[in-house]
Amino acid sequence: MTYDLIIVGGGINGCAIAREAAVNGLTVLLVEKDDLAAHTSSASTKLIHGGLRYLEYYEFKLVREALKERERLLKAAPHLIRPMQFVLPHEGAVRPWWMVRLGLWLYDRIGGKISLPRSRGLKRSDTQFLAPLRRKGKGFVYSDCWVDDARLTLLNAMDAAQHGAEIVTRTALVSARRQGGVWQVELSDGQRIAARVLVNAAGPWVADVLGSAQLPSRSRVRLIKGSHIIVPRLFDGAQAYMLQQPDRRIVFAIPYQDGSTLVGTTDVPVARPEEASITEDEVLYLCAATNRYLGQQITQRDVTSTYSGVRPLYDDGASESRAVTRDYVLEMDADGPPALSVFGGKITTARKLAEEVFDTLAPVAHWRRTASTEALPFPGGDMADFDIFLSEIRANWPFLGEARSLRMVRAYGTMLREMLDGVNDIACMGRDFGGGFTEIEARWMHDREYALTAEDCLFRRSKLGLLIGSTEQIAFRTWWETLS
Numbered sequence: 041m042t043y044d045l046i047i048v049g050g051g052i053n054g055c056a057i058a059r060e061a062a063v064n065g066l067t068v069l070l071v072e073k074d075d076l077a078a079h080t081s082s083a084s085t086k087l088i089h090g091g092l093r094y095l096e097y098y099e100f101k102l103v104r105e106a107l108k109e110r111e112r113l114l115k116a117a118p119h120l121i122r123p124m125q126f127v128l129p130h131e132g133a134v135r136p137w138w139m140v141r142l143g144l145w146l147y148d149r150i151g152g153k154i155s156l157p158r159s160r161g162l163k164r165s166d167t168q169f170l171a172p173l174r175r176k177g178k179g180f181v182y183s184d185c186w187v188d189d190a191r192l193t194l195l196n197a198m199d200a201a202q203h204g205a206e207i208v209t210r211t212a213l214v215s216a217r218r219q220g221g222v223w224q225v226e227l228s229d230g231q232r233i234a235a236r237v238l239v240n241a242a243g244p245w246v247a248d249v250l251g252s253a254q255l256p257s258r259s260r261v262r263l264i265k266g267s268h269i270i271v272p273r274l275f276d277g278a279q280a281y282m283l284q285q286p287d288r289r290i291v292f293a294i295p296y297q298d299g300s301t302l303v304g305t306t307d308v309p310v311a312r313p314e315e316a317s318i319t320e321d322e323v324l325y326l327c328a329a330t331n332r333y334l335g336q337q338i339t340q341r342d343v344t345s346t347y348s349g350v351r352p353l354y355d356d357g358a359s360e361s362r363a364v365t366r367d368y369v370l371e372m373d374a375d376g377p378p379a380l381s382v383f384g385g386k387i388t389t390a391r392k393l394a395e396e397v398f399d400t401l402a403p404v405a406h407w408r409r410t411a412s413t414e415a416l417p418f419p420g421g422d423m424a425d426f427d428i429f430l431s432e433i434r435a436n437w438p439f440l441g442e443a444r445s446l447r448m449v450r451a452y453g454t455m456l457r458e459m460l461d462g463v464n465d466i467a468c469m470g471r472d473f474g475g476g477f478t479e480i481e482a483r484w485m486h487d488r489e490y491a492l493t494a495e496d497c498l499f500r501r502s503k504l505g506l507l508i509g510s511t512e513q514i515a516f517r518t519w520w521e522t523l524s
């Protein structure tokens with residue numbers, strides 16, 4: 041069989057492209073050398089946002105598109121994506137008041153009609169927002185959204201598969217060459233396959249894959265590491281903080297899991313994608329960034345966990361890492377069977393990117409658009425109202441309890457009805473591995489979500505690994521081995 045399309049890379053971009061192509065009736069194979077979202081797509085700040093600070097670099101098109109996508113994603117995955125309020129304390133020495141006010145005014149309007157509350161000044165009566173701040177002065181409140189980045193990647197892959205795509209993890213593209221009017225591709229499991237079109241969505245490895253396919257690269261990728269720290273909760277409430285730093289960078293402090301705060305990110309150029317681990321300097325930078333604003337002071341010793349990812353940015357020649365464009369660039373090589381490589385992009389704009397990939401390839405590959413993903417719900421996202429659906433789950437399966445039902449509805453949405461079909465009491469959920477994680481969920485991840493290792497379950501399909509103790513994790517790993 042010859043596939044219409046082979047996609048290299050199971051990050052957000054590769055999975056979104058697989059979904060777009062499969063929805064439009066193409067035969068698609070996606071290969072991922074590790075797990076889905078194993079790299080940058082699980083290491084983001086987890087915001088579905090326009091990117092307020094990009095306005096400063098005149099990235100109006102990127103912000104407009106991203107805000108439009110924010111609206112679409114909120115409707116298509118209401119279980120996974122939720123609105124969040126951001127408190128932005130004023131720091132006149134970094135940016136003047138009028139500049140931030142103007143930026144927010146534009147941010148509220150540039151994406152067209154929005155369903156989230158518009159920005160406003162911080163008021164004396166905002167006691168909960170002000171309480172954690174060292175200086176209870178002026179500031180702003182604006183809205184964006186929060187997402188589980190790894191699960192959004194997964195939902196793209198699941199939806200692609202539901203539309204006929206083949207998703208294969210732990211399998212790398214080793215080499216590819218043009219022969220007989222198609223791409224002949226060698227995979228790490230020894231298989232050889234043929235495809236009419238090759239899409240290189242290898243993120244930080246985009247240049248390596250170009251090399252493996254003997255393709256020249258006109259564009260260059262700039263690898264910029266970003267790290268986050270997780271610390272015990274720094275403030276009460278569901279709001280997040282956007283903290284302007286003296287170097288003009290932005291650091292976010294966001295409520296994370298139950299009882300923690302996520303702080304990030306940094307911008308550090310790296311030479312190789314494998315250099316994605318946090319340094320002591322980054323930890324100190326992030327601690328100082330929140331200490332500057334929040335009353336609850338932290339040191340290195342408070343850090344309970346960290347993660348780092350490498351942004352595969354398009355090299356636009358900017359001198360500073362923070363100024364490099366966050367927009368994406370598509371590089372086409374149609375000198376024979378077409379190949380298209382993706383540089384840059386954001387979690388937020390992956391669907392739009394995928395649409396553009398399809399439309400760019402369509403004339404050369406003779407594809408015809410038959411459907412649109414613009415208003416297509418993601419698996420589990422077909423619900424009229426999140427709160428009503430949550431109440432339905434709680435009424436039907438009361439033994440789940442408040443915290444677990446909320447976590448599971450957020451993770452699986454309406455797919456939960458299927459997972460819990462025939463489950464009449466807690467014993468039916470099987471073994472409990474701690475933190476509310478039971479056998480039924482682990483089996484679902486194994487059977488439906490391409491999880492192949494205990495790690496895939498504990499740290500990407502969920503973040504329960506951050507909550508479950510080491511003894512329980514060992515028990516889970518042992519059980520998992522018996523499953524596979």
Ligand SMILES: Cc1cc2nc3c(=O)[nH]c(=O)nc-3n(C[C@H](O)[C@H](O)[C@H](O)COP(=O)(O)OP(=O)(O)OC[C@H]3O[C@@H](n4cnc5c(N)ncnc54)[C@H](O)[C@@H]3O)c2cc1C
Binds near residue numbers: 081
């Ligand atoms: C610190 C940080 C914070 C961010 N915050 C946000 C945010 O808040 N909001 C937002 O919208 N965006 C954010 N981003 C941007 C976003 O995370 C990335 O743009 C996006 O995840 C890139 O996805 P990708 O699919 O291109 O790359 P990846 O997720 O890295 O996927 C590429 C995949 O290709 C695979 N691969 C490589 N070579 C091969 C091969 N030969 N064969 C098979 N597979 C291969 C890799 O294993 C990898 O899984 C952030 C990024 C970083 C680093």
